Amino acid sequence: MDQQFVAGRLRVARELGGLTQAALAREVGITPAAISQFESGAARPSPSTVNLLARALDVPVPFLYRELVETHEGFFRSLRRTAVAARRHARAVAHVAHDVAVHAGEHGRIYVQAVPQIGVPLGASRDVIEEAAARVRTRWDLSRGPVGNVVDLLEGHGVAVIRLPLGTAAVDAFSLPFVDHPVVVLGADKDDRARSRFDAAHELGHLVMHGEQIWGLKEVEDQAHAFAAAFLMPADEIWEQLPTAVDWARLFELKRFWQVSLAALLRRARDLGRMSPATYLTAVKAASARGWRRVEPVPLGAPEAPRLVPDHLRSEEGHELSSFLPVRVLDGFNEIA
């Protein structure tokens, strides 16, 4: 192989397997320090060592030679709650999804990304975020009213979207802002269309407002939430429709129309000053007492399904993928898709 070993690939492969550097070193019969040097690029493994590493990690050898597009740690919510190992594993899987998108891009099957970049600084007012969301709607030619299908919309603009069982609440939806094909990962275990749409819009908010610039702060998460609300429920359209009192019949109707959760509607009503904080609190308590925080009434059906990455995996070209990507992860995508 005339290509060079790519240091970052070893880390991704190791995190896919959920191994520590020490565990991998034991498996391969070398020192943890050597693994550390291979991953940092301070030293390069011999071809025979690369073979041993690939076998221990259950990845094809060419996986360790492919170019790696790097980005930051990713937009994860609740960083403190999320175990580092779980986050790294999820992130490594997203890298594989990115590889699939790059491969699809080379075959002209996925557009290069066209997500507007509208930098929003820390400390920005809510109006600035509302404006950013409105600009994306305009840029993407969305008509007034609810967004039809958020996942389709993202895929149509070069974003690779996948669903993965992210397990409990440890890892929520997250995204990685690769410049060519950003990756959005949605939880497969949240069987709730309304919440899943909001998650997708939240990740879009990160890609639009934050990109490679800022991440890992609570305010950044709050901004993405505000963006999602504004994107899915434009203030000038929904303001008049939102109730000022706890009117469940009205809220159910709005949930069906806008395809957003009751929780999101209530919060929007409060944030836009349509509902007083006291009324909002009464509503949230009533919903909680009925168990609606876990399962809301007025189900909207199955969550929106990603198509581009799963379709590509099923296609003829998909077979080529297994020559350089870990089959076990690709199978995982297929099961969920």
Ligand SMILES: [Zn+2]
């Ligand atoms: Zn986020």
